[in-house]
Amino acid sequence: MKRRGFFGGLTAGGVAGAVGGQWSVAQEPAAKPASEPVAEVAPGPLTVKSPAALMAPRADGLEVVWAVSGLCTGRVEWQLADGTGGGLAGSDAFGFVPQGEEVLRVRLEGLPPGASGRLRTLTTPHGGAMETGEWREFKTLNPAAAETVFAVWNDTHEAASTIQALHAATPHVDFLLWNGDTCNNWVTRAMLEPTLLHPGGCDITSGRPLFITMGNHDVRGPWAWRTEEMLATPSGRPFWAFRSGPVAAVCLHTGEDKPDDHPSFGGRVAFDALRREQAEWLARIITAPEIRDAPHRLVFCHIPLRWKDEKRPDYVNGGSDSYSARSRDAWHESLVKWGVQAVISGHTHQPAWLAAAEGFPYAQLTGGGPQLKSATWLEGRADAGGLALTLRGMDGKTLHDIKLPRLV
Ligand SMILES: [Fe+2]
Numbered sequence: 369m370k371r372r373g374f375f376g377g378l379t380a381g382g383v384a385g386a387v388g389g390q391w392s393v394a395q396e397p398a399a400k401p402a403s404e405p406v407a408e409v410a411p412g413p414l415t416v417k418s419p420a421a422l423m424a425p426r427a428d429g430l431e432v433v434w435a436v437s438g439l440c441t442g443r444v445e446w447q448l449a450d451g452t453g454g455g456l457a458g459s460d461a462f463g464f465v466p467q468g469e470e471v472l473r474v475r476l477e478g479l480p481p482g483a484s485g486r487l488r489t490l491t492t493p494h495g496g497a498m499e500t501g502e503w504r505e506f507k508t509l510n511p512a513a514a515e516t517v518f519a520v521w522n523d524t525h526e527a528a529s530t531i532q533a534l535h536a537a538t539p540h541v542d543f544l545l546w547n548g549d550t551c552n553n554w555v556t557r558a559m560l561e562p563t564l565l566h567p568g569g570c571d572i573t574s575g576r577p578l579f580i581t582m583g584n585h586d587v588r589g590p591w592a593w594r595t596e597e598m599l600a601t602p603s604g605r606p607f608w609a610f611r612s613g614p615v616a617a618v619c620l621h622t623g624e625d626k627p628d629d630h631p632s633f634g635g636r637v638a639f640d641a642l643r644r645e646q647a648e649w650l651a652r653i654i655t656a657p658e659i660r661d662a663p664h665r666l667v668f669c670h671i672p673l674r675w676k677d678e679k680r681p682d683y684v685n686g687g688s689d690s691y692s693a694r695s696r697d698a699w700h701e702s703l704v705k706w707g708v709q710a711v712i713s714g715h716t717h718q719p720a721w722l723a724a725a726e727g728f729p730y731a732q733l734t735g736g737g738p739q740l741k742s743a744t745w746l747e748g749r750a751d752a753g754g755l756a757l758t759l760r761g762m763d764g765k766t767l768h769d770i771k772l773p774r775l776v
């Protein structure tokens with residue numbers, strides 16, 4: 369039997385490219401192929417290429433992300449420290465065991481809040497033997513805890529020595545928030561995995577489950593779209609909210625530092641639409657009791673929403689945003705309504721505290737940059753006495769020591 373190809377049913381004259389009015393016709397494949405097809409899989413032994421990054425912590429679980437050198441499946445075995453639970457996480461939204469050629473992601477769900485335990489990865493290459501990872505400890509977030517401790521990094525820009533110094537200085541915390549500009553420009557696809565999952569050769573999520581908010585450099589370059597494959601977030605989107613002890617946090621994506629149609633972006637970005645979507649989501653999420661009624665309310669976003677000198681940039685002649693007016697225009701009303709105490713940002717590569725002021729009832733703290741002399745890490749500590757935000761340089765000096773009272 370013969371059948372028409374893709375254009376079957378149209379007249380020859382109506383289709384450009386038909387030669388001499390003649391149609392090519394597809395042959396049915398032979399009933400019995402000469403040989404069985406061979407699976408298209410890259411050859412070579414499997415290598416697990418990164419530590420198992422513990423990302424996107426939630427009250428009921430987290431996501432484990434790790435890099436591999438070829439096509440394989442991944443599962444995660446977990447055990448609670450108190451012996452009340454354990455299991456094997458290994459199914460995705462379409463019913464597959466999680467699979468990938470470069471990155472594996474396994475989501476743990478249904479765990480108790482404030483749980484601690486240990487987990488390990490089970491990685492099986494196509495047609496090969498399973499490789500079992502080392503046990504590593506994990507914790508879930510605890511919204512009901514009386515206190516929480518967290519850390520913030522930002523603007524590391526692939527500076528290995530700075531990341532190593534931050535890693536050495538930062539203690540174990542309830543969560544580490546890497547507040548954007550992990551890179552400079554994603555010019556090759558190979559640079560994503562080491563930059564995000566094994567930065568500076570460090571196992572940065574050991575004892576610090578990680579959130580990453582998107583900076584303007586994280587969305588720059590021809591391979592930036594692939595960040596979605598290896599950045600787990602609680603919502604599966606680049607914006608989310610969570611509660612850890614007395615702190616409610618809203619994490620937002622401020623997009624690029626120039627308009628979407630700037631020629632340097634090559635038509636690759638659509639952040640005006642994302643800002644609008646976040647505005648609609650923000651108006652809803654601030655009414656959720658766990659977020660609305662929190663004693664402390666913070667926003668984490670890479671580009672600040674205010675700045676010392678708010679001149680309009682000259683984008684045509686190399687100008688860019690030191691604060692995101694487009695984001696503030698979209699979100700300000702909801703942020704005021706919610707009663708956010710402080711916006712924690714980066715981007716400017718200089719530490720600065722802007723207190724709440726007329727028209728801006730929320731304060732703002734920015735941190736340092738990629739060089740050791742400009743790098744900072746922020747410790748946040750909230751308990752019955754309030755929230756302390758302590759910004760430190762790599763020399764151990766305290767640059768800002770802010771105390772915020774409980775709102776309720
Ligand atoms: Fe930066």
Ligand SMILES: [Fe+2]
Nearest residue numbers: 549583584715
């Ligand atoms: Fe930036």
